[in-house]
Amino acid sequence: MTMKTMRTPHTAGMTIRALLATAFAAAGALVPIAQAASGPGTTTGTAATAATAAAPVLELGKNGLRLLDAAGQPVDEFNVRAKRWDRRRLADGTTVALLQDADTGILRLIEVRGQRLRERSQWAAPAIDVEAICLYLEPRQQTLQAFLLGSDGLSEQWLLTPPPVDPAKRRVSSTSGLTGTGGLNGAPSPMPAQVLRQLATIPDAKGCAVRDDEATLYIAEADVGLWAFEADAERSGRALVAPGLAPKDLALWLEARAARPRPVIPVAVPSAQTEPVRGGGDAADDPAIWVHPTQPTRSRILGTDKKRGLAVYDLQGRETQFLPVGRVNNVDLRQRLRHDGRDWDLAVATQRDRHSVLLFGIDGGGRVSPLAELPTGLDEVYGVCAGRNPAGGLDVFVNDKDGRLLQLRVARSAGAWSATTVATMRLASQPEGCVVDEPGRQLFVGEEKRGLWRVALDAEGRLGDAALILPVGETLHADVEGMAVHRSAQGAWLVVSSQGDDSYVLLDADAPHAVRGRFRVGLNPARGIDAASETDGLDVSAAALGGEYGQGLLVVQDGHKRWPMGRQNFKLVPWQAVMRAVEPPASCDGCPASREAR
Numbered sequence: 001m002t003m004k005t006m007r008t009p010h011t012a013g014m015t016i017r018a019l020l021a022t023a024f025a026a027a028g029a030l031v032p033i034a035q036a037a038s039g040p041g042t043t044t045g046t047a048a049t050a051a052t053a054a055a056p057v058l059e060l061g062k063n064g065l066r067l068l069d070a071a072g073q074p075v076d077e078f079n080v081r082a083k084r085w086d087r088r089r090l091a092d093g094t095t096v097a098l099l100q101d102a103d104t105g106i107l108r109l110i111e112v113r114g115q116r117l118r119e120r121s122q123w124a125a126p127a128i129d130v131e132a133i134c135l136y137l138e139p140r141q142q143t144l145q146a147f148l149l150g151s152d153g154l155s156e157q158w159l160l161t162p163p164p165v166d167p168a169k170r171r172v173s174s175t176s177g178l179t180g181t182g183g184l185n186g187a188p189s190p191m192p193a194q195v196l197r198q199l200a201t202i203p204d205a206k207g208c209a210v211r212d213d214e215a216t217l218y219i220a221e222a223d224v225g226l227w228a229f230e231a232d233a234e235r236s237g238r239a240l241v242a243p244g245l246a247p248k249d250l251a252l253w254l255e256a257r258a259a260r261p262r263p264v265i266p267v268a269v270p271s272a273q274t275e276p277v278r279g280g281g282d283a284a285d286d287p288a289i290w291v292h293p294t295q296p297t298r299s300r301i302l303g304t305d306k307k308r309g310l311a312v313y314d315l316q317g318r319e320t321q322f323l324p325v326g327r328v329n330n331v332d333l334r335q336r337l338r339h340d341g342r343d344w345d346l347a348v349a350t351q352r353d354r355h356s357v358l359l360f361g362i363d364g365g366g367r368v369s370p371l372a373e374l375p376t377g378l379d380e381v382y383g384v385c386a387g388r389n390p391a392g393g394l395d396v397f398v399n400d401k402d403g404r405l406l407q408l409r410v411a412r413s414a415g416a417w418s419a420t421t422v423a424t425m426r427l428a429s430q431p432e433g434c435v436v437d438e439p440g441r442q443l444f445v446g447e448e449k450r451g452l453w454r455v456a457l458d459a460e461g462r463l464g465d466a467a468l469i470l471p472v473g474e475t476l477h478a479d480v481e482g483m484a485v486h487r488s489a490q491g492a493w494l495v496v497s498s499q500g501d502d503s504y505v506l507l508d509a510d511a512p513h514a515v516r517g518r519f520r521v522g523l524n525p526a527r528g529i530d531a532a533s534e535t536d537g538l539d540v541s542a543a544a545l546g547g548e549y550g551q552g553l554l555v556v557q558d559g560h561k562r563w564p565m566g567r568q569n570f571k572l573v574p575w576q577a578v579m580r581a582v583e584p585p586a587s588c589d590g591c592p593a594s595r596e597a598r
Contacts, residue, residue: 056095056112060085065097065110067117078110078117088135091142096120098146098160100130106190107146109160121160122190128154134208134217136231140267141522145196145233147210147217153203157233159194159563161525196233196530196562206247209254213261218254220247233562234502234533265503266581267522268573270529271548273558274317276567279307284568286330286482286537287555288347290362293335297546300366301555302347303570304328304537310349310360312368315545315553317572321368323360327352330384330432330537333362338392340412346371348386348396355381357398357408359417372417376406387436387443389461395422397434397443403427405434405445407463423463425455433482433497433537437509444494446480452496454513469513470496470505477501482537485509486552486575495540495554495578502533504556506582517582521556521571523563532571534559540575548574 057068064079085099095112105125110117128150136145136157144160207220210231217229218241226242245253277284285304292298300320301313306329312321333347345362351373359372378400389395394410396419403426408419427447434445436457443455443463451471456464472478477500486493492509493516506516521532538556545553552575561568 055089058087058095058097058112060099065099065117067112067115075115076117078119080108082108084130084133086133086135086146088137088144090137090144096144098133098135100133105130107158119188121162122188123158123160124190124192126156126193128152128156132205132208132219134210136210136217137212138232139212139215139264140520143523143525147208147231149201149205149208149219151204153201155199155201156193157196157199159196159523159525161194162191194563195565197565199229199236201229202227207250209250211254211259213259215262218250220245220250222247226250226253234531234560265501266517266519268519268554268577268581269522269524270532270571270573271524271527271577272315272317272572273529274301274303274311274313274570274572275319276561276569277303277305277308277311278322278567279305280567281307282559282568283307284536284557284570286332286557287539287570288331288333289539289541289553289555290333290345290347290366291335291541291543291545292366293364296543296549298366299541299543299545300362301539301570301572302331302333302368303557304331304349306352310368312366313570315549315572317569320366323368323370325349325351325358325370326354328358329382332384332386332435332539334386334388334394335362337388337394339394339410340415344394346386346394346410348384348394350381350384350398352381355379357381357384357396357419359410374408374410374417374419376408377421378404378406382430383432383434383445385434385436385443387457387461388438390459395436395461397436397445399431399434399445401430403429403431403447405431405463425463425466427453433480435483435485435494437485437487437492437494439487440485440492440509444483444485444496446483446496448479448481450478450480451476452480452483452507470507470515475515475518476505477503481535482539482557484538484540484554486540486542486554488542488552495538497535497538497556499534499536499559502535504535504538506578519578519581521558521573528563529571530558530562532556532558542575548576551575551579554578 059066066074067076069075081102082099087097089095097110107123109121111120130148131151132149134147146158149155202221205219206222209218215231217231219227226245228241229238283305285306288302290300303311306327309324328349329352331349335345337344347360349358351358355378357374360368361371362368380401382401384398387395396408399405405425407423409422410419430448431445436443441457445453451468453466454469455466458464470476477498479499481497481499483496494507494509496505498505503518503520508514523531536557540554542552544550554573556571558571
């Protein structure tokens with residue numbers, strides 16, 4: 001798992017005049033931004049910038065929020081006493097303003113509808129003492145979020161969408177989109193906070209702004225300068241980008257500095273998530289999907305907790321079993337293997353304390369039982385993947401941090417399990433994730449800092465020639481982590497975790513292994529599921545598992561559990577959601593292979 005630091009241009013020891021001159025020289029022209037009429041928040045972003053000329057003019061006065069006409073005359077007013085606010089223009093053209101009621105602390109979202117101001121939503125008062133408010137329109141899914149900067153430097157990032165609805169307790173208005181049972185005089189009742197994350201910013205912030213297309217939150221600190229923070233809730237990092245910049249010059253600095261948009265990677269939306277793992281910190285690592293032989297909806301997900309053991313989950317994410325087998329790192333499985341005259345469903349996991357491979361059996365109901373412990377002779381056992389050899393038995397491919405990769409052939413005789421090394425190879429640096437693709441007679445393995453390797457398997461299923469098919473670069477970012485193959489009548493795809501940019505690369509599993517696109521696993525606000533980031537392991541099944549998983553299932557480890565913040569877990573993503581994210585519509589003539597915006 002790699003930690004990321006924010007890469008933001010640094011401007012040292014310059015006056016505002018020098019800053020502006022430098023920006024003019026670099027950009028050649030001013031970049032227009034939308035600015036709040038008053039208050040500490042200065043708003044800038046893709047949607048706001050594009051619609052600045054036609055955006056309604058809002059002004060916060062002593063008596064409340066006012067909507068002004070082209071001549072600057074008020075046409076409507078929403079009476080509320082407030083000091084902290086910000087505004088955004090949404091993708092549908094609606095202008096909204098978020099402000100904090102100075103009397104109650106409640107957050108109130110006001111929208112412009114025609115020539116009128118109306119309240120759209122309310123949220124209960126934050127627990128922190130809010131010094132400034134900045135809105136953020138997340139560019140991938142267009143979710144509206146808010147940064148609430150605490151006076152003591154403890155800040156929060158909120159999701160401003162209606163929370164998941166329990167039909168027995170709450171309702172969603174078909175006309176307003178508000179969630180709640182209704183307040184006095186038809187006003188919406190306050191919704192509970194949906195805190196994506198807490199973050200340490202700076203105390204007594206004197207101004208803030210978010211550039212949506214950069215996914216960057218800028219905060220001005222008096223006598224220090226301008227800080228840049230990651231606005232993406234799944235990432236972290238900050239940098240002092242303009243030392244000495246006065247808070248009053250924040251808007252000028254933004255106007256003079258051309259935006260540096262990030263690539264907008266398409267999003268696949270998860271449908272479920274597992275319960276958190278039992279271990280704290282960096283504990284969840286690798287999943288493996290077991291398919292029920294007669295009732296696919298009763299299939300299971302095995303997931304490693306590298307602090308505690310091996311967990312088993314159902315397709316709703318509920319833990320059904322836990323095996324306290326210690327520090328197991330990676331897991332994989334194969335079904336209907338032939339050993340000692342009978343069929344077996346077998347799983348393997350690397351045991352890092354004893355540098356061994358644990359062997360498990362899985363019964364017809366998805367119950368997992370330890371069978372044996374297989375020695376490897378490796379010094380730092382790490383990743384593992386399983387494959388069916390030409391004789392129908394189990395082969396285990398296990399690697400070491402020093403680059404060694406062993407192929408073990410498992411056997412069972414007289415009730416005892418054993419393993420023999422049948423092939424070896426070595427990469428120049430640390431590998432981990434791997435997957436066996438039996439129909440393609442190939443093994444894929446990731447060298448974390450270098451890229452993706454394809455290793456041929458010979459007629460006896462042994463390791464053969466190896467080739468680097470996708471180096472680390474613009475598409476695939478280190479660390480190269482988990483990978484899995486989805487094969488069906490529609491094609492064969494290889495999914496690889498690009499941990500360094502919180503994305504996944506989709507390639508053709510068959511030569512020449514063309515890249516089909518990238519995607520991220522995003523939020524599912526309707527089901528209360530946070531996005532996934534810094535994924536270690538993943539697995540895919542092409543089996544029709546019923547319901548949303550009729551075309552298969554992708555399971556990914558989530559390196560940062562948000563909303564609510566807690567221990568790590570695994571996210572479940574319907575395969576059709578992956579296909580929608582990376583493939584153009586069938587009717588789109590001349591569309592590129594990927595819809596990723598650059």
